[in-house]
Amino acid sequence: MASRTKSIATLFSAVMVCATGALAGGPVDEKLVIDGEMEIDTRIPAPEGHPFDEVISGWHYRTDETRDLEADSFQNPGMLYVERGEEIWNTVDGAAGKSCASCHGDGDEFLKGLGANYPKWNADAGKPFNIELQINQCREANMEAEPYKFDAADQKALTTFIKHKSIGMPMEIDLTEGDMQAWWNKGKELYYTRTGQLNLACATCHEGYNGNYIRADHLSQGNVNGFPTYRLKQSAMVSLHNRFRGCIRDTRAAFPPAFSDDLMALEVYVTWRGSGLDIETPAVRQ
Amino acid sequence: MNKGATLAGLPAVLTGIAFMTVSATQAGTVAPDSVPIEDMELSQSLTGVAGDPAEGRAAFADRKKGNCLACHANADIKEELFHGEVGPVLDGVADRWDQAQLRAIVVNSKDVFGEQTIMPGFYTLKVGINVDEAHAGQTILTAQEVEDVVAYLMTLKDN
Numbered sequence: 001m002a003s004r005t006k007s008i009a010t011l012f013s014a015v016m017v018c019a020t021g022a023l024a025g026g027p028v029d030e031k032l033v034i035d036g037e038m039e040i041d042t043r044i045p046a047p048e049g050h051p052f053d054e055v056i057s058g059w060h061y062r063t064d065e066t067r068d069l070e071a072d073s074f075q076n077p078g079m080l081y082v083e084r085g086e087e088i089w090n091t092v093d094g095a096a097g098k099s100c101a102s103c104h105g106d107g108d109e110f111l112k113g114l115g116a117n118y119p120k121w122n123a124d125a126g127k128p129f130n131i132e133l134q135i136n137q138c139r140e141a142n143m144e145a146e147p148y149k150f151d152a153a154d155q156k157a158l159t160t161f162i163k164h165k166s167i168g169m170p171m172e173i174d175l176t177e178g179d180m181q182a183w184w185n186k187g188k189e190l191y192y193t194r195t196g197q198l199n200l201a202c203a204t205c206h207e208g209y210n211g212n213y214i215r216a217d218h219l220s221q222g223n224v225n226g227f228p229t230y231r232l233k234q235s236a237m238v239s240l241h242n243r244f245r246g247c248i249r250d251t252r253a254a255f256p257p258a259f260s261d262d263l264m265a266l267e268v269y270v271t272w273r274g275s276g277l278d279i280e281t282p283a284v285r286q
Numbered sequence: 287m288n289k290g291a292t293l294a295g296l297p298a299v300l301t302g303i304a305f306m307t308v309s310a311t312q313a314g315t316v317a318p319d320s321v322p323i324e325d326m327e328l329s330q331s332l333t334g335v336a337g338d339p340a341e342g343r344a345a346f347a348d349r350k351k352g353n354c355l356a357c358h359a360n361a362d363i364k365e366e367l368f369h370g371e372v373g374p375v376l377d378g379v380a381d382r383w384d385q386a387q388l389r390a391i392v393v394n395s396k397d398v399f400g401e402q403t404i405m406p407g408f409y410t411l412k413v414g415i416n417v418d419e420a421h422a423g424q425t426i427l428t429a430q431e432v433e434d435v436v437a438y439l440m441t442l443k444d445n
Contacts, residue, residue, distance in 0.1 A: 025371060193414075193415060194413075194414035194415070195414040195415050195416050195417075196413065196414045196415075196416065196417055196418065196421075197406070197413050197414070197417050197418075197421040197424070197426060198406045198413075198414070198426075199406055199407065199413045199414040200404065200406075200414065201414075204404045205404070208404060209372050209404060212370070212371050212372050213368070213370050213371045213372075214356050214357060214370045214372050215353075215355060215356040215357075215368045215369075215370045216367070216368035219372075249418070251414060252417060252418055252420075252421045253414060253415070253416040253417060253418055254416045254417070254418045254419065
């Protein structure tokens with residue numbers, strides 16, 4: 001573990017040095033094949049009514065070294081969190097004396113493809129649920145355990161494990177259930193609303209300028225199919241709502257709480273924008 | 287047109303000085319948005335104090351101030367790594383725009399390039415929603431920093 005961490009730190013400094021030449025943008029024309037066997041759909045024609053012609057995974061905007069890390073599941077530091085998540089899945093917690101596995105089995109069958117279809121309408125709650133909210137509901141209602149606090153290490157690991165069980169399967173959400181369409185509408189409105197002293201919307205950067213460098217950052221379309229992602233800069237898994245909040249903060253705006261209606265609406269809408277991209281969790285990003 | 291903008295702005299400046307609440311504003315300084323940009327120009331200095339190009343160069347590069355390199359490459363600042371490519375390269379920019387135009391662009395780029403531009407307005411309070419506490423009611427650059435940056439941009443000449 002220690003030596004792995006060190007080699008990643010070295011790698012990152014090498015990446016920084018390589019990038020000092022003239023910057024030139026655009027997605028790379030490569031294929032993501034994990035461990036030489038699983039081909040991931042990272043570029044696909046956009047669905048009707050989409051602002052782009054082609055939907056492209058953030059993988060295409062990263063450096064050679066970062067892309068290689070994701071393509072090798074032994075080197076991918078995010079895989080440690082998948083392992084940790086599997087442990088949690090099988091560990092009893094809470095007053096009811098149950099683990100996730102007590103109800104759902106070892107997860108292989110139950111979880112296959114499940115994470116690719118979230119957020120999902122939750123009729124009881126009257127709002128869309130993402131994986132994190134679903135986990136907390138199971139913990140409270142079925143395990144009689146405390147819900148995880150936002151970004152608790154175990155929440156990120158378990159979410160990573162669950163999403164990883166859909167790797168290579170296309171991300172699709174059902175907008176016909178419940179009020180999903182209304183949440184999509186609200187998310188879309190937020191996506192185009194300019195925030196903060198810098199006066200930028202999600203669309204200003206990710207729709208208007210993807211493929212361009214903004215200082216040292218190569219702007220992608222801002223897709224969510226790799227979340228939670230392993231970020232080299234932080235040497236940690238980063239949850240989707242953490243990423244959203246970071247992007248909003250960078251406009252010098254106050255950011256909404258994790259799992260608030262605003263961020264859930266944004267998750268529904270941004271997930272739709274990436275419809276058809278394969279799940280990459282745990283993706284590796286800079 | 288230039289003159290018109292200046293004259294229309296002046297009385298507001300003179301009467302408003304004592305009561306201005308914007309924190310960045312000092313006596314003798316034009317408050318944000320109080321002088322209209324017309325025909326993509328703002329000929330009146332915001333402070334009456336000549337800009338200092340060396341200070342402007344520093345503010346241009348400073349990530350907490352102009353952070354202009356985030357979007358613009360500029361060969362004059364090659365000691366800084368990672369020049370962005372979102373906006374045009376600024377080499378020779380003073381050959382393309384005059385001082386009044388450059389001031390307008392820095393003060394509020396929206397008045398020059400249109401509402402949809404990605405470039406922030408550096409001396410305006412017409413900004414996005416939910417500005418965080420640390421920046422609420424404030425402009426990105428102070429009036430003098432705008433004058434300094436404009437003075438610096440005026441040195442970027444190829445001809």
